[in-house]
Amino acid sequence: MQAPRLIVHADDFGLSRSVNEGILEAHCRGILTSTSVMASGEAFDHAIQLVRATPALDVGVHLTLTEERSVLGCADIPTLLNGLGVFHANPGVFMQRYLSHRISLDDVRREFDAQIERVAEQGLAISHLDGHQHLHMLPGIRRVVGELAKKYAIPAIRFPREQLQGYMFRDVENWSRLLQQCVLNCVCSIAAIPGAMQPDHFVGFAFGGKLTKANLFKVLQSLPETGICELMCHPGHPDPQSPRAHWGYRWQEELEALTDPGIRRYIEAHDIRLVSYAALANS
8 A cells, every 4th residue: 555645735935034934944844845935925036035945845826816915907907906906805805706796707817827927937847726715716716727727837736625524623713714614625526627636635724824733743643544635734933023913823833843853753653755746747
């Protein structure tokens, strides 16, 4: 039987320098194998500098439609921006507009195309696409993402359907997150993106922003025994001035978990093979 294979993936590369440095440390000192860069992130240039110096770090594009700056301006994507000319800060506002058919898929296509192009212009080999808050999986938008993946010869797209496990229900504070996961699973079940490779399994949404050492052990102990599994995480260094402090993410605790020697020993003792999105091509 083939050993379990695990992609340890950090979202939000490019969000801030503190997040960038945490992701790099989790890769160089820990178990992180992959990340995805936000082309519209305020620390995009810093992220590109770091990844150019770290060729072993697998890089995708973190397609973004909320909270951050857009690559294109209001004249090109008017339905995606608010009155101040930036993405809507609240994902709920985006969903209201999407469900009421006030989001133009042509605008989404133009903005996503520009985001991918901005990363491709840096000379990086883009291994996959995923989405900020998983909005890339919404019907209509997922078709756009699939078509752009073909255009840029990007082989893989994240499919964030997570099987619910018993350990997820033991934390009452986690129940709202589990409800969100159920909704996301329903969205994912509508249809996969045709022609795109994806890991066999996905975990990490239930502990999004709080993948502490204890929670990481729970995930590792419940990994599927076969196939490639993607684990989503959000490491970073503390930054009280961050405009994303209201997310409540435990950036530093996630970094400590990913670099913990005991976690590494557990992975080695249980023959869990750390891989990146590039492994999908050979699976």
